[in-house]
Amino acid sequence: MVRRIDVTGADGVRLAAWEFADPPKGPGEAVHAPAPGVLLLHGLMGRASHWASTARWLAERHRAVALDQRGHGRSDKPAEGPFTREAYVADAEAAIEQLGLAPVTLIGHSMGALTAWQLAAKRPDLVQALIICDMRASALGAASQREWEDWFRSWPVPFATLADVRKWFGEDDPWVERPSLSRGEFFAEVMAERADGWRPVFSRRQMLTSRQTWVHDPHWEELAQVQCPTLVVRGLDGELGRAEAQEMVRVLPRGEYAEVADAGHLVHYDQPEGWRTAIEPFLDGVLTP
Numbered sequence: 001m002v003r004r005i006d007v008t009g010a011d012g013v014r015l016a017a018w019e020f021a022d023p024p025k026g027p028g029e030a031v032h033a034p035a036p037g038v039l040l041l042h043g044l045m046g047r048a049s050h051w052a053s054t055a056r057w058l059a060e061r062h063r064a065v066a067l068d069q070r071g072h073g074r075s076d077k078p079a080e081g082p083f084t085r086e087a088y089v090a091d092a093e094a095a096i097e098q099l100g101l102a103p104v105t106l107i108g109h110s111m112g113a114l115t116a117w118q119l120a121a122k123r124p125d126l127v128q129a130l131i132i133c134d135m136r137a138s139a140l141g142a143a144s145q146r147e148w149e150d151w152f153r154s155w156p157v158p159f160a161t162l163a164d165v166r167k168w169f170g171e172d173d174p175w176v177e178r179p180s181l182s183r184g185e186f187f188a189e190v191m192a193e194r195a196d197g198w199r200p201v202f203s204r205r206q207m208l209t210s211r212q213t214w215v216h217d218p219h220w221e222e223l224a225q226v227q228c229p230t231l232v233v234r235g236l237d238g239e240l241g242r243a244e245a246q247e248m249v250r251v252l253p254r255g256e257y258a259e260v261a262d263a264g265h266l267v268h269y270d271q272p273e274g275w276r277t278a279i280e281p282f283l284d285g286v287l288t289p
Contacts, residue, residue: 238263
């Protein structure tokens, strides 16, 4: 089961949170103490539904909530933002407090992982554990931002059908090194049908604005301030290299490392079983009720 809960983020932005749970208990079944909270934060262009497979198995033992971050999914997309790092962190902080998830375990992918460790550094009282999935601590630089601008301009929108979405992002996109069905499905989930065809549910301009606030700066200092147990996970074909991942583990006061074979940047979406195998032992160690 999944239910939507609206949260008020920074600046009054309305955020959609999605709680995944087991079916209600039947007559005579025991009702246990509140389960430990887990908040899942997607990456740039993602949405809460991308965490569905992870959230469903987490919900067997934990209270699993995935957040549509500002500008994404069903959450508000304010025309002028702000889409700053501070706003994203404040939104996640508000979600934890309003949903009563603390002390929470944060699981973040890409940009969502950066938000997670920045929040863990800022509010250690709220966060008991952290999983960082395929996010670099080093600055990516201006060239990276220009590449994204060019890439967004290359999208052949609107797409006539969802099949066209899956084919372009899974096969024809110049950023695809080899065909990827999971990548096509990932992007199909962030498209909505309009009068003229299928378009992204987010503004590409807003995505660039959001990205602009973190690609030029390194984030090692905040990483070193994270005091809770932290697992750094990378896909072997992802964007986070092994050397940098292991340096992140070294910098973290209580860091651990895991990697997922045959996975690209979309680790949890590419290889859900490998992802579960990589993170479940860590969760068992920190989230045992």
